[in-house]
Amino acid sequence: MRAYEENILDKKIVEKILISVSRKYDPIVTTIEQTKDLSTLSVIELMGLLEAYEQRLNRHDEDSTENAFQSKLKLRSQNKDKRNNGETSRNKENSRNFSRNYQNEYPPCGICKRTNHAEQDCRYHGKPQCRHCNKVGHVEKYCRNKNKHQANFAEEKNGEQHLFYATQDSNSETSGNWYLDSGCNNHMAKDASIFKDIDESVKVKVRMGNDIVVESKGKGTVMVETKKGTRLITDVLLVPNLKENLLSIGQMMEKGYTLHFEGDTCKIYDNKKLEIGRVKMEKRNRSFPISLRQGPNIAMKAEVDDSWLWHRRFGHFNTHALKLLYQKNMMRDLPCLKENSEACEGCLLGKQHRLPFSTGKAWRAKDLLELIHTNICGPMRTSSLHNNRYFILFIDDFSRMTWVYFIKAKSEVFGIFKKFKTLVEKQSGKQIKVLRSNRGKEYTSHEFDKFCEDEGIERQLTVTYSPQKNGVSERKNHTVMEMARSMLKEKGLPNTFWAEAVYTAVYILNRCPNKVVQDKTPIEAWNGIKPSSKHLRVFGSICYIHVPEEKRHKLEDKTVRGIFLEYSTH
Missing domain, CATH: 2.40.70.10 (Acid Proteases)
Known part of the structure; x- marks a missing residue:
């Protein structure tokens, strides 16, 4: 069904699996339905639970087979000895007093292993068996031998990582x-x-x-x-x-x-x-x-190096540029970082590209909003959480400050530009003078041209099929997508979160050094305030969100566990 682009939720698949499994899985199915939230349970997690239960069943089946085989051999041996000694066991089946004379006439009980009674008459029949010591009559929670042999088993509980592997205590200290x-x-x-x-x-x-x-x-x-x-x-x-x-x-x-x-x-x-x-x-x-x-x-590692951690916090930005941030004092609260020539897995998956074409020296703006570059990226194959399929960038040529907006269709570009123009002109107190873009229909509509003419904004349109002429915005699109792709791949997040990754990439790039802006980050060149790195975190990492008093009772949790996806604009 997914091959025909039909959206099937994991919840449907989980429910189908639980209904379809055979009767021997009924105990674990009941446990899962009572202790797990089926709406959030993934298919992989469910298969792991069923697989672990199946291994446990197989282990018990093997133990039962071995015990039955040993009992049969022992019974044959006893009967052979009795025939050789001339003993008789004529009324053995009718005897129920289990006296000492007959205590060895039964095979070992399958429950307690004793030989003076049948299994159906065992006093432990129907009682629980400890999963720790395998003895009958108590459960693992109250086992006296629990501290003697510890195992790495774990119960299923929401919000926790779980272990099924079991091993005896050992003195092995090897980490390999x-x-x-x-x-x-x-x-x-x-x-x-x-x-x-x-x-x-x-x-x-x-x-x-x-x-x-x-x-x-x-x-x-x-x-x-x-x-x-x-x-x-x-x-x-x-x-x-x-x-x-x-x-x-x-x-x-x-x-x-x-x-x-x-x-x-x-x-x-x-x-x-x-x-x-x-x-x-x-x-x-x-x-x-x-x-x-x-x-x-x-x-050979002698000290803790935080370079890789900050590399990930900065959306997989290159470590040479991060080192410049510290050396040029372009950001507050940033530690001294080492330059590392190795590439992480996220960068290898998300940043491979051809070498750039040679470029000549281009004209540069001398003040804020003197020249604005813009371009659209999309459509994305996967819609974002808010059903957007495009994003549009606006880059100030002087400061290289970047703004990103997400749209569902290209027809929204004109309205987004008017919103952007009002925002930046209010913040800077200056007016947009030149707008550089490609010749896409979204930029060359009659209403767009009329608006720019009325506002006194000069238009610079690139030659058709020549994206190199709009190099600043094209390269920015390329850099943003590489960072977003690397962050998603490194954390294994679905492509549905591409918009959050793109927004985070733009947020980080505004706080990273740029070759065009000397000894400043784009955001400092824009507003004159040196940014801080204290609040930066790795995209996709676990976070805890505070729940205000108005939305919880006195004994309820003060935080909710979540995944960090983007920074606040405030």
Whole structure:
């Protein structure tokens, strides 16, 4: 149905899956319906829950088969001994007093393992079994042996990251061991030293196996060495309380990887369907461990470098320009940053382009609003949250200050220009003198020409099919789209948020150095106020929104968890 461009919500797919699964999944389906919000539950998360439950069922089936086989062998052995010794067991089936003379005449009970009664007569029949010690008569919550063997299991609760991987306590301190985990929502690592960069502002709750909720200390990128070369593991949570590092199968699939399980081997393929690794199952706990060595630049790391964090906060702006911001004192509250020649994954996915054509020296404005560049970008294949498909930029040639507006159709351009003209002329106290644009119909309509003529605005229209003549706005469109694409790809956000990413890119570019403006950012050249970097955050990161007193009761939460998407205009 999606192939015919029909919009199918995840909620519909989730409901369809829950209805279609076989009867053996009824317990987990009931649990999901009672504890999860089906309107927000993703298909990937649901498949992880069902997969983890299926593995648990398979493990119990294997245990039951082994016990039955052992019981059958033991019963045959007992009957053979009795025949050899001349003993008889004629009235054994009618005997119900279970005296000492007959206590070994039953196979081991499937519940308590004793041999003096049948399973249907066991006093523990119908009572719960502890998931921790496997004994009958109590549940895991009240297990006395709980502290002896801890496991990294986690319950499903809203707003928390979850773990399904279970392992015995070990003394292993190596940070190179990773385990594939189908029930883990996110990649998780226990050692901060293996991170290439980390955003310590990301705090996520993680429920551990001993029912303790811990908070992650950040989220970042880990560089590892494999037989196929250096690889980056992005969006990894730092959780110091973990016993082992965990690789989320669901997150790997979202990144384009394919995992094929066959026998005791897991084959991993990249997004080009090339095999990049094989993982053998560990027999003792049926897990899939991967040994990954740290990248060379991580082992030599001696101090915390925030360059990558600020690179992401500035919408993947180049680190050389960020270093200039500090050196030229163009922004307040910005730390000293190192210039880094490496490219992050978001930049590689979003910024590849051809080398520019050579350009000659162009005429430049000598004052604010003396020359305004404008251009439209679109239509986008995916509509924004407000159903917009285009955005229009206005760039002041003198300060390189940029304004962005989002529109549904090109016919709205004239009304947007009048709104923009009123805004900037009120703010600066100056008048727009020249407007440079292409020859699109949205700029050459009769009403547009008449308005500019009445307001005394000179028109500069480029030659048809020569976008290079409108180079300032064309390059700005290109830069804005590269930044927006990189921010969306790095956080794995859907293209529906392209408008928020574009707005954030323009907001950041107005606070970044420009070759044309000497020792100032565009916003300082426009209003004379030096900007601050204190409020800058990574696009797409977790944030907490304060709920005013008027909209909550006394015992309700003061904040709501959300995703940071754009800055306020005020």
